[in-house]
Amino acid sequence: MSTTTGEASIPIHETPLAGVTTVIEKKTPVLLSTLALLLLAIVAIWPKSGDTTYRLAVPSDFAQLPTVTVPSTLTAWIVVVVCGLCAAWSVVLYRRHRATPLWLVVVYSVAWVFGFLTWAATGGTIPLVGLLSGSLALAVPLVFGALGGVLGERSGVVNIAIEGQLLAGAFAAAMVASVLDSAWAGLVAASAAGVLVALILGLFAITYFVDQVIVGVVLNVLVLGLTSFMFTQVLAPNAASLNAPPHFKAIPIPVLGDIPLVGPIFFRQTVIVYLLYVAVALVTWSLYRSKWGLRVRAVGEHPKAADTVGIKVNRTRYRTILIAGAVAGVGGAFYTLVSVPQFNREMTGGAGYIALAAVIFGKWDPIRATLAALLFGFASNLQGVLSVIGSPVPSQFMLMLPYVVTIFAVAGLVGRSRPPAADGIPYRKG
Template sequence: MSSTTRTTPGEEIVLPEVGPPADRKAPVLFALLTLGLALLVGLATREGDTTFRLARGTDFVELPDVTVPANLTAWLLVLVCAALTAVSVALTVRRRSTPLGLVVLFAVVWLLGFLTWAGAGATLPMVGLLAGSVALAVPLVFGALGGVLGERAGVVNIAIDGQLLAGAFAAALVASWLGSTWAGLGASMVAGLLVAAVLGLFAINYYVDQVIVGVVLNVLVVGLTGFMFTQVLAPNAASLNTPQHFSVVAIPLLGDIPLLGPILFRQTPIVYLLYVMVAVVTFALYRTRWGLRVRAVGEHPKAADTVGIKVNRTRWRTILIAGAIAGMGGAFYTLVSVPQFNREMTGGAGYIALAAVIFGRWDPIRATLAALLFGFASNLQGVLSVIGSPVPSQFMLMLPYLVTIFAVAGLVGRTRSPAASGEPYRTG
């Protein structure tokens, strides 16, 4: 498939979709994961029942708990995984790609099988597990959206982690100083935009290697915010590092939907803003002239230039928007998650967001789903530790990073980034 834009009479740009032909990695990974789950269930049999708690005591509509025999249910889900693997293999034989829906379905079934096995003899609070996963994924999704926009325009945004950290610092400082969470959110956008401006200056205007500039910016922001924390915030914590927090706001009616309501619609305003940003970025990228021009300069900058598109100007505007969006993700740390700014509090989340961009094939919706997967993996290790799962705690701490490695190396399959991503464009 391709997209076509006409910018002047008689001239047009045809853009190929960034997506692969059929590949073999998805069915191979499906098979390996199915085999791993079968070995886990078979060699470490766990007796007892697993209870899935689907509601909280304060929910308007309380769903009953679901209790299943752990061993039998886990084996049934292994068989379902095997059937989905067979479907993926059949599609590959016909030279068709494994669709996103099948990937999501396999992931859900596999995780249910793992949770059923790990939670034998215990009760799993599904609302808390999934709501916590959404919360942990919020900075990753904002960062991933910034990464998608940057790379679609031809700029590799390695500096996502720096934009998140700068956003967190600015949000804490301004929200504490002015006593307004919304002012802090605005400051986080400005901070992310400033980091992106430095990236744009060196990468677009001076043709410096974008990966090197991004890594250096991340280190610079870590050092700068650490210095400011020690010299400014710590000595004046009461006035400059005690930001007000966004409160949870339940959306009427939607918040009362069983299971989904408490997870998606009893959140803070930043989460609702995230829903809007995902929709806006997706629509703008694929359904507007601006989005088509952004993709044009990321795929064929020379062709875009010949029909009158200002390549570097378009890249500048896009990378600034991307930085502002990523900065909003940093505000989540200090205006929702914790009560103050701390040094290196993002913990390298920007790099996980960049992995979500690759896993998501440079698409906003896919990148969002990838970030949610990583958030789920992070929250899962805490929940399983609480219920006394036999899985070693060290492995659970590694789980988010293992998911990242497998996702990027295997589940993506054969993909390519936008053709001009990372390549500076010299006019004339």
């Protein structure tokens, strides 16, 4: 929930015009105060006695960090006070017509989660590295999907078919990697599968002006049907030869991988995760800093103006969604080439829709969408960890979180989500 600054609808890399007064929204202070009160209520109504242990290191670490044990009630109360102060400061800033700085929101969020975790896991041990690296693993397909979604929507093509692209990518990766006995071949195939789905999307949405949401929804059903059919009919009977893909191994990066806490989480990962870092940087840079990115955004905001200055609107859109498809397809490969042994029907289980949620919650910005995807990955992994420890919060509510915050986001309760102006509207020349 770190996306609640006043000028939120303006992409972060563009400076607002001089002389334009920014409207300070009161949603941030309200939200911070509400959440602080919620934490206070939780801690006050269900007091717990005992300690919570955080394990910061994994046995293979070069330098072993000690485990940290904190008294849970005291810690939770301290966090409540810290959160309360942050919220109060935010209110004061609002009174002075100033926006709440992003760092305050970040500090607040980290403290809140820490306090909640400490309270929820009283008497247990939280493997912090496992919790965070697990979150990253769950978030990888989401981030790739969200990047694809951001690219497509920035060019004015709504992509509901992220789910289909992930599923097609997972399928193609499993099959091609098994046949050619090469994980790299699987990765390329996954990307190609994503491009194929994007091509169909483009054919109908751009060339034939069919409603983009309709095409997206139907494409998801088509890919689901096709992959399930092929799985039952072809993959399952020949599992040994067609559905036993070789997997990418984790490659620790020298030096970086040895940093305590950070190393095992971010730098002892597979190639696909490193690709993810590159993809996030590349998409962000090219969208905001390159000529190509300027054109993409122009086409998504005001296609007619773009056309007038000589940008080929539909060609730009095609190119963008094909690239987006390639990116999303790689996300699908993560399932069958890293996290799961083999392809299974409906294996993406709605991840594409969470990625779509991340796009919206991240306000159509690659960095924010990535953060949103990481947050959603964290929420679903936290659910798993808490259910092992025995948490008082039902796991279903943790799993529900991404969807609920997205509804709040589109309803304007958490900042304002404004899509690109021409998002979803086919461009007809003349």
